Amino acid sequence: MRYEYIVADSIVPTFEFDVTSAETKEQVISGGAPSKPEMDFTLFPSGLGFKQEIDVVAGDTIDYVLKQTIKKKNIKITLMWKGSGAYYKYKTFLDWLARYNDLEKYRIRFSYELSQVRRFVDLSVIDLELKGRDDLVVSAELTAQPLSPFYEETVNSIMVNDTNRGKIYNYVYPYFYGGGAYSSSNVIENGYLKPIPLKITLRGPMENPFVNISEVNDEGSTGDVYGRVQFNIGLSIEENESIVIDAFNNRIYKETVSASTGAKTVEDLFNSVDKSYDSFLFAKSGKSKIAASLEDEASRCEVYYVRYTL
């Protein structure tokens, strides 16, 4: 009798859960390492693809597309824990879910690696059904509702003013683990079908802060400005202050860090936005470029966005 074994790639061993802060999007660290639950085996994944709904009018020859909507599919996985302490491991998993179940503060994230690219999705566990022990393993079926499309990376870009060189240049470093990417310019690349929200942080000192977003033409030149956030004339921020324009959570606020105590205070700044312009920025599909009020050497503009994918 001959047996043939196929050595092939597999995504199952790459399944991971972790958790990020709902506000800062940074991975939550516990005991010096990213906080992750333990599973010994994962099986039978479903819902990892994509689903879209198309409204069409049927013609005699071709159909006319009226509306195209990307839908989110529930993700189902069977989790297993082995050994004599399998139930204890299941209970530890359950406790981890309960600790980070508050959607106001946290986002539980699921990810897997596909052809060496890790894909993430923010989700909320809506069902965990314990199947019980089957010999050496305890299994449970988990169902989760996605809160975002799948994404392959989040991007955090920092722009500074280099007056020594006489021009504004950009450099980046990731603020968080897992999915962070480097960007070498202030160009945002949105490969998704729809406009994506941006979280902009303007770090002082800054006078008359503003930030705008422009199209980038196919030749690479800067096109029309299609979004701008500006504040009341006369508004300025000091070095220990920053303005956050968060299109993910629909919040605009000023953060002040006390020089003596390090305490942070937060103040809603929606009424200080110049109402002739926008309040939040969204990047259209394709390439866009960000510009901000960076006249002072010490000022910074940080742009956070997510590269969603199907």
Place this chain on the structure above:
Amino acid sequence: MSGFACLYDRNFNPLGKWTQHVASEWTLTRKAYEFDEMTVTCRGFENSRKACFVGLHEETGKLKYVAFCGIPTTKENLTTVKGVDCRQIFNQTILLDFTQKTSSGAYSIRTVEGLYTYLLKDCLAGMNIGIDYDIDIKEAELVEWEEDLLARTKKVQSLYDVIQAANNAYDLVVVPGAKVDSEANRYRLTFTVKRIYNERNIKLSDYDVRMTLNQNLVNRTVARSESGSTQAYYLYSDNTVGTAYDADRCLYPPRIETIEKEDFEEAKAEAMQTLLDNRYKDKATIDLNTKLGSTLRDVDFTYFLNVSEYNPADPDTAKRLPVFSIKEDSKGNKTLSLGRLSDYWFME
């Protein structure tokens, strides 16, 4: 089509520690000749006591619609607020005096912009309405005045009815909104008078349409004075009003209303106004999410739509109809209604 809601006090200062509230759902029906309807549902507002206005914003922050704030109701941590059309300011029964004259003996109100300035601002002056607002009557300056259309009376009557009568007579519409006062960086409630002058040609078979027609209306009036003078007016099939009998254009069967007044001019003005109010008593509702509905997404209250194939049995029929209402919601649904037939026409 997400967005967020914001409560404002009477000076348009946003309320609450966090002023923006993501809307879980909203519906907005804007109407040209009746009051708008708006409902928005979000997480609970922590401060609504001083709320005067509720603003519905698009996700970029642009103010989509502003209304007076109704009483919020909260259920299962979600608060629903109904917006009250700001044009309710004009829903008053007050003394309206169209007989005022200048020192030279001419009537004070003798232009369309003068009429709207009086109706939207001057007649409410000194009444402590409690709300500051601006009016934009630039487009009214482009409309020619017709003396016959105004009954020169001084009497207590419904201000909103008179405004709608003027809208019907001059093909105008009063639209509520908020403009930005750049100096103060604040919103200002503004009522804008807009002409209905844009035209779009459409074919009814290109859209999924529901139609209603009210044929039970007055289509001829006779103005009569106590001394015996009479003048007849006719509503024609093309929704114009005239004094000449035209067998090809008059509507059948005739439904005649006689208006008798001591003052013949007042009788004539009321007779004409009755027929002007009965123009466009059709209703065609087009769902913009079907077929070629996307071609009408930019249509607003400044449009007349020339609707051909109006009678499906006779493709040569056509009708010219103004926009009655635009309904949209957070799910992306959008519906356009044409004509001036109210939803409750059967109760009239």
